[in-house]
Amino acid sequence: MVTDIIGDFIIRIKNANLSGKESVSVYTSKLKVGIADALVRAGYVKSFSKNSTGRMLDIVLSYKSDKAPKITGVQRVSKPSRRIYQKSGDIKPFKYGFGTTIFSTPAGILSNKEAVKQKVGGEVLFKIW
Numbered sequence: 539m540v541t542d543i544i545g546d547f548i549i550r551i552k553n554a555n556l557s558g559k560e561s562v563s564v565y566t567s568k569l570k571v572g573i574a575d576a577l578v579r580a581g582y583v584k585s586f587s588k589n590s591t592g593r594m595l596d597i598v599l600s601y602k603s604d605k606a607p608k609i610t611g612v613q614r615v616s617k618p619s620r621r622i623y624q625k626s627g628d629i630k631p632f633k634y635g636f637g638t639t640i641f642s643t644p645a646g647i648l649s650n651k652e653a654v655k656q657k658v659g660g661e662v663l664f665k666i667w
Contacts, residue, residue: 541618547573548612548664551583555599555607566595572647573640573663580638580649582608582666615639615662625659637667 540546547570554562564570566588574597577583584598600608616622624641629650632639639650643660653659 542614543567544569544573544663545614545617548614548666551577551597551599552609552612555601555609558605558607559599561596561598563589563594563596566593569642569647570595572642576640576647576649576652577666579652580640580666582638609666611667613665615664622662623660624662626653626657627659629654629659632665633667637665639665 547564550562550564571586574583574586574595578585582600584600586595586597588594589596602608629639629641631637632650640663641648641650641653641658641660642663643653643656643658645653645656645658647663648656648658648660
């Protein structure tokens, strides 16, 4: 049994991307759909959809023009044992602007750029680059 569903989700995406897979399937939840949507908006994932049964989420991965993976690393910030929150004024660029931080906010799951634009803070879920 997996206790950290977000950690498992992002590691599955990273490993599939690094191994050159075209897509990856994971069990679905509202949180995972929100994270997948944020990753699509950030450009790390091409698209996602629920399969015919509605229990699995099929994620189509995105690659650079030279077939290099777009996702080279992920770091889980807020864990089940320790939640980390950040105000909108404290959100800084990550990896000189080339990385993205994903937040769970009252406005939904947002990237750091979207959170600053909407002026909302929240729980820092993970960093991806």
